[in-house]
Amino acid sequence: DTTVKQNPRYKLARVGKPVNLICSQTMNHDTMYWYQKKPNQAPKLLLFYYDKILNREADTFEKFQSSRPNNSFCSLYIGSAGLEYSAMYLCASSSQGANTGQLYFGEGSKLTVL
Amino acid sequence: GDQVEQSPSALSLHEGTGSALRCNFTTTMRAVQWFQQNSRGSLINLFYLASGTKENGRLKSTFNSKESYSTLHIRDAQLEDSGTYFCAADPGYQNFYFGKGTSLTVIP
Numbered sequence: 001d002t003t004v005k006q007n008p009r010y011k012l013a014r015v016g017k018p019v020n021l022i023c024s025q026t027m028n029h030d031t032m033y034w035y036q037k038k039p040n041q042a043p044k045l046l047l048f049y050y051d052k053i054l055n056r057e058a059d060t061f062e063k064f065q066s067s068r069p070n071n072s073f074c075s076l077y078i079g080s081a082g083l084e085y086s087a088m089y090l091c092a093s094s095s096q097g098a099n100t101g102q103l104y105f106g107e108g109s110k111l112t113v114l
Numbered sequence: 115g116d117q118v119e120q121s122p123s124a125l126s127l128h129e130g131t132g133s134a135l136r137c138n139f140t141t142t143m144r145a146v147q148w149f150q151q152n153s154r155g156s157l158i159n160l161f162y163l164a165s166g167t168k169e170n171g172r173l174k175s176t177f178n179s180k181e182s183y184s185t186l187h188i189r190d191a192q193l194e195d196s197g198t199y200f201c202a203a204d205p206g207y208q209n210f211y212f213g214k215g216t217s218l219t220v221i222p
Binding site for chain 1: 144145147149154155156157159162200202204206208209210212213214215217
């Protein structure tokens, strides 16, 4: 099973409210990523976990939090959503330690902030 | 600066014709991956290459790590091929660098 699952597929949030997005994979991949995708733009890496180590991009450091309580599961948390957070959020996983590296993406969570 | 330069940014093809998309890399990459974005905005994996050439139906991709580029060839284009295509390059330290995408329109 090479599926990455994301929930919810669609999320409507009010400005200032928190948002929690969930991702899971059963491929025993050591690395899980969160990307933000807006129309007509390339996917933007927000953060990734290599095993238990969280790496966050400098320009999104304070805007997004994440947790990875076990190898299969990773969440993305927005404490206070702003209009600019409206986007598709894509979770991906890969096996970096095994030196293969192929990215497997989930179907995405489409967030609309009103 | 950008690690991945993808071209062209937009492309129009008549049905039945073909063309190539290209990604140039400014640093050594160990692998490249090509994706097609579907109508919902999800990324569908087309190819993953550590070297050489792979073919799947009307699509073919090549990765030349020594010369730092990769190509995606589309032949006999169909209307359903319309969409945005992205390459993503793996430098080998856990991050992936995405190109800015090629918006393909197939014209009847």
